[in-house]
Amino acid sequence: MKTALTIAGSDSGGGAGIQADIKTMMANGVYAMSAITALTAQNTTKVADIMEVTPQFLAEQLDCIFTDIRPDAVKTGMVASAALIRTIAGKLTEYQAENIVVDPVMVSTSRARLISEEAIETLKEKLFPLATVITPNIPEAEVLADMEIETVQDMEKAAEVIGTRYGCSVLLKGGHQKNDASDLLWQKDKKPVWFHGVRIDNPNTHGTGCTLSSAIASNLAKGRDLETSVEAAKRYISGALAAMLDLGAGSGPMNHGFAIKEEW
Numbered sequence: 001m002k003t004a005l006t007i008a009g010s011d012s013g014g015g016a017g018i019q020a021d022i023k024t025m026m027a028n029g030v031y032a033m034s035a036i037t038a039l040t041a042q043n044t045t046k047v048a049d050i051m052e053v054t055p056q057f058l059a060e061q062l063d064c065i066f067t068d069i070r071p072d073a074v075k076t077g078m079v080a081s082a083a084l085i086r087t088i089a090g091k092l093t094e095y096q097a098e099n100i101v102v103d104p105v106m107v108s109t110s111r112a113r114l115i116s117e118e119a120i121e122t123l124k125e126k127l128f129p130l131a132t133v134i135t136p137n138i139p140e141a142e143v144l145a146d147m148e149i150e151t152v153q154d155m156e157k158a159a160e161v162i163g164t165r166y167g168c169s170v171l172l173k174g175g176h177q178k179n180d181a182s183d184l185l186w187q188k189d190k191k192p193v194w195f196h197g198v199r200i201d202n203p204n205t206h207g208t209g210c211t212l213s214s215a216i217a218s219n220l221a222k223g224r225d226l227e228t229s230v231e232a233a234k235r236y237i238s239g240a241l242a243a244m245l246d247l248g249a250g251s252g253p254m255n256h257g258f259a260i261k262e263e264w
């Protein structure tokens, strides 16, 4: 069985972060492992508190994982501080990790800030150059490209600016667009590719970013190329949203197990 690792924060509400990642990896047919960067006390309406692990403890988790079950792909999510990002970059380099998907998580769906200003700089400098692909949403891409994004043309420009600036492929997610939910993949020396998605009328989108990046990592772990992996991930997230789970008082989680039968 192929294996995947998520390096991210725990969401006590179960819809985003480590919990979304593990559910997604399992549903996509790979063995899931996790290195936790922080605990969040969180539900569908708020992030009440955050407790980070120390860089040393994160390093110990990564050592245990890589010296035993080698991940075929790695996904990184919420990493709030520069010291933790440096630890991750160091360990991924030391173990020559492959198929790395970096989700530059900055703000939760419930609008809580999940990264410090200083850490954004470290993310750009240390982690982006190691990434097979980074997966910013529109607000994150605006920060990374220093420009406003309103139109499809703006998305194409921003993806090119980010990819050229940081030397990695970029999947600019269009979940925050008004009309559709199409994502753009920019790769060096290739034509940009649009992955067209129909906007599903579902207000429960907690954890969509975590889920998409984990589904991409799962497919890369299975040996698929980046374009095929994004296409499969898009199908998976559309299915999870279309299942119309409705839990919690805020923007609720998706049904990650929509394709799993309930009875055995």
Ligand SMILES: Nc1ncnc2c1ncn2[C@@H]1O[C@H](COP(=O)(O)OP(=O)(O)OP(=O)(O)O)[C@@H](O)[C@H]1O
Residues within 6 Å of the ligand: 016, 107, 108, 109, 136, 137, 138, 173, 174, 175, 176, 181, 182, 183, 197, 198, 199, 200, 201, 202, 205, 206, 207, 208, 209, 210, 212, 234, 237, 238, 241
């Ligand atoms: N209503 C929707 N219908 C269909 N697809 C959607 C919808 N909302 C988001 N998506 C898709 O979900 C994926 C994640 O995109 P999005 O822009 O929501 O990420 P995000 O903002 O990082 O998520 P998060 O809310 O976890 O921070 C993308 O493939 C996007 O196109």
Ligand SMILES: Cc1ncc(CO)c(N)n1
Residues within 6 Å of the ligand: 008, 009, 010, 011, 016, 017, 018, 040, 042, 077, 078, 105, 107, 108, 109, 206, 207, 208, 209, 210
């Ligand atoms: C732990 C965690 N990671 C990522 C997100 C972004 O959705 C979140 N809300 N919580």
